[in-house]
Amino acid sequence: MRRNESLIHIAAFLLVIGLSAVLYAVFTDTRPGLKALDASLKERVSYHYLLKTAGNPAQPAERKVTVGKSGYEDGSANIVTAIVVDYRALDTLGEVLVLFAASAGVGLLMSKRKRKIETEASPIVTTAVPMIMLFAVVVGLYIIFHGHLSPGGGFPGGAIIASAYMIQFLAFRKKFSGNLFKILESLAGLGILGMGLAGLYTEGSFLANFLPTGELGAVFSAAGIMILYALIGIKVASELSSIIGHFIGEK
């Protein structure tokens, strides 16, 4: 038994060493030809599809979106957000569905269980937690609604709001009724589907951006992205809160 274990360790070590040697050889190859990391900048997707200009900040009239080769652009200053929620929004819909499946699976497999440790939280905790909760909710909303301007968006913002729910759950052990999260999640999912169908009806493709782009860099620009990210934030927050509730257990 012992001997087998050490043999497995040696075999795994040799496998890892071999794989590392192959990868190192691939990435430090100096012979002529196209290398693994050698793609020219003009072969990137963003070169063909993202031609935006913020113009001269002194003249707000110039701060508009230049239509690129694709013909459709949105007013998001954050290009990653533009890709996630607009150009590849169908991916994001699938991602949200995967998260929903994980949340439903956790709810199905985690039968009701009682918490074993029952201690009252100290006054320091019960005083500090509401303030931290308020702060966390405000930061989460800020990150959700600035997803088109700064790093962030619906997913991290939703996770921050779910963490606010988690700390109140740990401190006060108050659980919202199980149906609240389901209702919120279903409404947000239906909203995302409704946005997709509206894009299909007006622009001819599912989840297309049909709302006005606005002025690039303003808070209320890229209306479609803002609405979609708000819906995604609600959905992610309720799903993660439901997972957290299942993990911590009931009283």
Next chain:
Amino acid sequence: METILFALSGLSLVMVGIFGILTKKNIIKILLGLNLMETGINLFVVAMGFFKGGKTPIITESFTASTMHFVDPLPHALVLTSIVIGLGTTALALTLTLNYFREHKHIEFRGDNA
């Protein structure tokens, strides 16, 4: 050179994860190895779009017009998807681990109980 260093450090995390998955018997440690692998793959995919001196792909007043200053934003979007899916699968795997613990009263893969 920086890109190669970035990619190789991500891939070394993948190697640590593979080693952990192959040799550990505790389910929690196997899940840790899976998560290390996932993080390494994410770093590697981000490294694919990196070049030296590239800026964050957000249009600001300093970088207004051209997108050629920016690192490639497409891997970032893909990695965002990957992180969220990794979180969902980890939550599901932990739930399965808890069910295994209730059934067997331990979370080790031993030779005797198959």
